[in-house]
Amino acid sequence: MSxxxxxxxxxxxxxxxxxxxxxxxxxxxxxxGGRVLMLGGGQPAHIPEMDALWRKRMEEIxxxxxxxxxxxxxxxxxxxxxxxxxxxxxxxxRQFGWAIGPEHVGITMGGQTAFFLLFNSLAGRFADxxxxxxxxxxxxxxxxxxxxxxxxDLFRAVKPRIEETGPxxxxxxxxxxxxxxxxxxxxxxxxxxxxxxxNVLTDNEVAKLAALAESHNIPLIIxxxxxxxxxxxxxxxxxxxxxxxxxxxxSLSKLGLPGTRTGIVIAxxxxxxxxxxxxxxxxxxxxxxxxxxxxxxxxSGEVLRLSKEVVKPxxxxxxxxxxxxxxxxxxxxxxxxxxxxxxxxxxxxxxxxLPITARELYVRLKARDVLVVPxxxxxxxxEDEDWRHRQECIRVTFTMPEEVVRKGFQIIxxxxxxxxxxxx
Numbered sequence: 456m457s458x459x460x461x462x463x464x465x466x467x468x469x470x471x472x473x474x475x476x477x478x479x480x481x482x483x484x485x486x487x488g489g490r491v492l493m494l495g496g497g498q499p500a501h502i503p504e505m506d507a508l509w510r511k512r513m514e515e516i517x518x519x520x521x522x523x524x525x526x527x528x529x530x531x532x533x534x535x536x537x538x539x540x541x542x543x544x545x546x547x548x549r550q551f552g553w554a555i556g557p558e559h560v561g562i563t564m565g566g567q568t569a570f571f572l573l574f575n576s577l578a579g580r581f582a583d584x585x586x587x588x589x590x591x592x593x594x595x596x597x598x599x600x601x602x603x604x605x606x607x608d609l610f611r612a613v614k615p616r617i618e619e620t621g622p623x624x625x626x627x628x629x630x631x632x633x634x635x636x637x638x639x640x641x642x643x644x645x646x647x648x649x650x651x652x653x654n655v656l657t658d659n660e661v662a663k664l665a666a667l668a669e670s671h672n673i674p675l676i677i678x679x680x681x682x683x684x685x686x687x688x689x690x691x692x693x694x695x696x697x698x699x700x701x702x703x704x705x706s707l708s709k710l711g712l713p714g715t716r717t718g719i720v721i722a723x724x725x726x727x728x729x730x731x732x733x734x735x736x737x738x739x740x741x742x743x744x745x746x747x748x749x750x751x752x753x754x755s756g757e758v759l760r761l762s763k764e765v766v767k768p769x770x771x772x773x774x775x776x777x778x779x780x781x782x783x784x785x786x787x788x789x790x791x792x793x794x795x796x797x798x799x800x801x802x803x804x805x806x807x808x809l810p811i812t813a814r815e816l817y818v819r820l821k822a823r824d825v826l827v828v829p830x831x832x833x834x835x836x837x838e839d840e841d842w843r844h845r846q847e848c849i850r851v852t853f854t855m856p857e858e859v860v861r862k863g864f865q866i867i868x869x870x871x872x873x874x875x876x877x878x879x
Contacts, residue, residue, distance in 0.1 A: 463605045492863040493855055495826035497650065497800060498713070500773070500854040504765050505711040512748045526747045530740045534731035535562025539746040542753040543719060550684060550759070553697050555721065561730040562741045563718035566680050566706040571603045572733045573676060573702060573720075578609055578641035587641035588836075589676075592664060593629050595803070595833030595848070597650045597678065611640070612836030617844075623785070625792045625805065627652060629660050636671045642702075643668045646678035648689055648798030651833050651850040653774075655797040658694050669700045674722075680706045681799045687762035688770045689798035699723040707745045709800070710758070710766060717745030770800060770854070777802055777853035780861050784868035789875065803830075805848045806871055810878035812846040816870060825866045827851050 516522045534540070540557035547553045563569040578587045589600075591612040603609065613634050615627035627649075636643070643664055648655045656664075661677070668675040681688040683695050686709040697703045705719040720730055734741065752758045774796045781802065785791050794803040809816070813829035820827055830848030837845075851867070853860050 490824050492825045492859050492866070494851045494853075494860065494863045495828045496852060497708075498852070498854060499709050499711055499800065500769065502711060502765060502769050505761070508761070509711065509748060512752075516747055522747070526743045529743070531562075531743055531746070532731070533735035533738075533740050534727060535560070535741055536743070536746045536750070539750045539753070542750050543721075546753050546756060546758075547695075547697070547721070549756070551695060551697075555697070558724045559721055559727060561720040561722070561727040561734075562746065563720060563730065563734065564738055564741055565716040566678070566704055566708065566718040567599050568716075568738075569704050569718040569720050569730075570600060570676075570678070572730055572737075573642075573704075574600070574603050574609060574644075575605050576729055576733065577674070579604065580606060585639070587639050590634075590636060590640045590643045591645070591836050592634050592643060593627060593645060593649065593654070593656070594835070594837060595627075595649075595651055595830065596644075596835075597646050598828065598832045600644070601832065601835040608836075610836030612834070614837065614839070614842070619792070620795055623782075623792050624795055626795045627654055629656070629664070631663060634667070636667060636673070640671070640673060642674045642676055644676040644678070646680065647693065648681045650678075650681065650799050651801050651828070651830070652794040652803040653796045653799045653801055654794060655689060655691050655693050658692075658696075661696055665696065665698070665701060674700055674702050674726075676702045676704070678704050680704070681709050683762075685758050685762040685766075686710045687759075687767045688800065689767070690771050690774065691797045693798075697721055702726060707749060710749075710762070712745050712748065715745030715748070716742050717749075773800075773853045773860075774802070776857065777851075777860055777864070780864045784865050785871075789868060789871055791871070800852050800854050802851050802853060803848060804851060804867075805844070807847060809847045809871070809874060811874045813849055814846075816849060816874065819870050819874075820867060823866050823870070825863050827863075827867065 516526060537557060540560040540562065543560045544555045544557050547555060563572065574589055578589050580586050586607065588611045589609055591610055593615050594612040613630055616630045618626045618628055620626050645656060645664065665675045683689055683693055685705070688709055703721040707715055707717040720727065749758065778796060781793055790807055792805045792807065796802060813831050817827060817829040828850040830850060831845045834845040
């Protein structure tokens with residue numbers, strides 16, 4: 456007989472898309488890759504120059520008297536190391552002129568934890584019985600948000616406009632005409648670049664969303680896990696933006712430090728105090744390693760050079776390479792479209808009128824040792840659950856070694872072709 460679960464327990468203990476993704480990723484990486492072609496997760500690549508830098512920084516920390524002992528043996532304040540928070544605030548003040556200090560910066564145990572704390576403190580069920588939701592103005596949106604509610608539905612989403620931008624290419628746009636901020640909306644949230652599609656909201660779109668949020672006295676949350684100025688996995692123009700009505704989150708993961716679980720929140724002081732309080736309750740304090748490794752690189756501004764000259768070009772070349780293999784295996788063979796690749800680590804593929812569901816395609820590919828993510832997971836919060844487009848898309852990462860990505864796209868093309876042929 457199993458123990459009864461609370462509403463909180465049912466929400467978090469019953470499986471999820473992000474859980475399935477991370478389980479696939481973890482098992483594949485734990486086995487050393489082997490024959491599995493891991494094209495599903497958000498695992499950043501091991502960029503040689505960045506890996507060498509992390510080793511150097513660990514050696515420097517080990518050589519400095521007391522530094523390693525502090526990193527491993529001391530609790531930091533729940534809101535993060537003061538010197539690191541000062542470094543982050545100083546960087547953004549110098550680079551963009553933002554009027555921020557360390558009191559506007561909070562550290563969390565990864566970006567995923569930051570959103571769990573933000574979403575559940577701003578939305579959900581209130582003491583007077585009201586319920587509020589997070590508005591997603593553009594889906595598909597990050598799979599990791601979907602199951603973060605401690606009780607009840609947490610999201611309301613708006614279908615995108617689909618713009619065909621060229622042969623086999625398309626782009627999602629915010630449908631501002633359909634975007635309505637009702638009284639039960641607690642915040643607006645976007646990722647930029649968008650995970651899973653690589654879409655980058657324009658400066659004008661962000662400005663309109665920020666103005667809309669401010670007019671309703673709610674925050675605009677911008678997930679900057681892949682964005683500028685670091686890690687800067689962004690292939691088009693996009694200006695970082697912040698004011699006291701915006702909550703901006705960043706991460707060290709896509710710089711190459713996912714194992715340090717270090718998230719960064721920039722927000723008004725009251726929100727940072729709330730994050731500090733929540734962190735002390737759920738985890739006592741944050742991990743020290745990422746903050747210790749990055750502090751001098753942030754203080755000197757070296758993180759900006761690395762992001763611009765190392766990280767961005769590496770992933771941009773990976774994106775172009777992957778698009779080349781898509782053309783090789785899909786063009787003139789299959790009815791497909793791929794979202795314009797403006798950033799992040801993925802290609803988002805749309806197979807219009809696919810005879811099988813994205814989930815079934817995932818199962819068939821997994822049987823051939825190719826792991827992708829079926830697209831339906833990314834369309835949460837929509838009232839129109841029957842929208843067929845949700846079942847016609849997959850997310851494919853291009854961060855793995857060249858031979859893995861190329862072979863993976865070849866097998867994807869074969870399985871998609873087989874599905875269309877069976878229906879013909």
